[in-house]
Amino acid sequence: MSPTVPAKIIPVARPSVGPQEEQAVCDVLRSGWVSQGPRVAEFEREFAKYVGATHAVAVSSCTTALHLALLAGGVKPGDxxxxxxxxxxxxxxxxxxxxxxxVFVDVDRSTYNVDPNCVERAITARTRAILTVHQVGLPSPLAEISEIASRHGLLVIEDAACAIGSQYQGRRVGLPHSSMACFSFHPRKILTTGEGGMVTTADEELANRIRGLRQHAMSVSDLARHSSSQVVIESYDEVGYNYRMTDLQAAMGLVQLKRLDEMLGRRRWLASRYSERLSRFEWLVPPMESSECRHNFQSYMARLESNAPITRDELMKELLNRGVSTRRGIMAIHRESPYRDEKWNGRLPQTDLVTDTTIVLPLFHTMTEEEQDYVIECLEQIS
Ligand SMILES: Cc1ncc(COP(=O)(O)O)c(C=O)c1O
Incomplete structure (x- = not known):
């Protein structure tokens, strides 16, 4: 018998926010200080403590976090x-x-993370840094990448947009695995502040430079000037940016951080339930976890094997017809017009395969077992 189509579409993701977040945001609204201020400073301290970093600097997104990390790390035009x-x-x-x-490099088909051999082959005299991504929350091979980087004198930055709460070699992503790690708090991520980002580092000089650059390279912050009993005239010693997080966002982040372990536990439980039930489909490869890495399951991404009875895009359509929203897996940047170039032709075979054959299934904190069972029943019906 066909499963009954639910009255509402099962979304692919849904942020988990409730009365505590509402209260925290209202408290900031009533405080009279809504831009970057005391809540941002507190969020930075708590975030650093959570990931085990010495310094955390909050910014407006992971994109701006990565931009400032590259600038602070000395990446320059031509690199x-x-x-x-x-x-x-x-x-x-x-x-x-x-x-x-x-400079794009290929990935390992089983983890979707960069292949260290490809990284090493791509190094030239102009290489300045390696930006490694923890794909949908699974940590990339940081030990191998760091070893290559130190042999060639390169900077390593982690794009940890999706990796809050993930672990590498028994330690949370954030430190001390590389020079800087950058996180996202976009609503598709596990911890959300609406929009927002964070850079973590063990290096005080890097942290201070990022703190300056995020607020127009202002010598004294708005909050410090506002709190001073003296007249303070600030200076601007270089061209900076407005990449600040607001106290409204940070207040929400502080509540989310307290709830994070519980949210991670629920996601991991739902993910293991998926993996167990999907094992009966010979054509669908569940996400892997190695002994070195603990996934946070920011997304649950599966891959269709070549013996699949349906293409990935058709599968997405069939699921949507049955009220189940999905997304394609990770995109391939070299296929988008600003980055298209003949030089990538044939050089990224695993990337091409993975981007065409992966699918993100619904997974969110409040997903019920019935909703998850329904997704699996639909897959059974389609196969
Ligand atoms: C791997 C990766 N890097 C960077 C970003 C950008 O994050 P943000 O939206 O916070 O700028 C994202 C967002 O989805 C991401 O998935």
């Missing part, structure tokens, strides 16, 4: 930065914002 093409386009855009050139 090359190695990164995967298999990523959200912001990974490459921030390299271009810094005036540098992204």
């Amino acid at each position: 090359e930065v190695i990164c995967p093409s298999l990523s959200f386009i912001a990974t490459a855009n921030c390299i271009v914002h810094a005036g540098a050139c992204p």
Whole structure:
């Protein structure tokens, strides 16, 4: 018998926000200080504590976090930065914002993370940094990448947009695995502030430079001037940006951070339930976890094998007809017009395969077992 189509579409993702977040935002509204201020400073301290970093600097998004990390790390016009093409386009855009050139490398088909052998082969005299991405929350091979980087004198930055709460070699992503890690708080991520980002680092000099650049390179912050009993005249010693997070966002982030372990636990439980039930489909490969890595399941991304009875796009359509929203897996940046170039032809075979054959299934904090069972029943019906 066909499963009954639900009255409402099962979304692919849904942020988990409730009365505590509402209260925290209202408290900030009533406080009289809504821009970057005391809540941002508190969110930074708590975030650093959570991931085990010495410094955390809050900004307006992960894209701006990555831009400032590259600038603070000394990436300059004309430099090359190695990164995967298999990523959200912001990974490459921030390299271009810094005036540098992204050099795309291929991924490992089983983890979807960069292949260290491809990274090593892509190094030239112009390479300045490696921007490694933790794909949909699974940490990339940081030990191998760091070893290659130190042999060649390169900077390593982690695009940890999706990786809050993920673990690498028993430690949370954020430190001390590389020079800087950048997180996103977009609503598709597990911890959300609406929009928002964070850079974590062990290096005080880098943290201070990013703190300056995010607020027009102002020598004294608005909050410090406002709190001073003296007249303070600030100076601007370089060209900076307005990449600030607001206290409204940080207040929400503080509540989300307290709820994070519980949210992660629920996601991991739902993900293991998917993987167990999907094992009966020979044509669908569930996401992998290795002994080195703990996934946060920011997304549950499966891959269709060549023996699949249907193409990925047809599967998405069939699921949507049955009230189940999905997304294609990770995009391939080299296929988008700003980055299209003959030089990538044939050089990114795993990226091409993965981007065409992966699908993100619904997974969110409040997803019920009945909703998940319905998704699986639909897959059974289609196959
Ligand atoms: C891998 C990756 N990097 C960067 C970003 C950009 O994050 P934000 O939207 O916070 O700028 C995203 C967002 O989806 C992402 O998935």
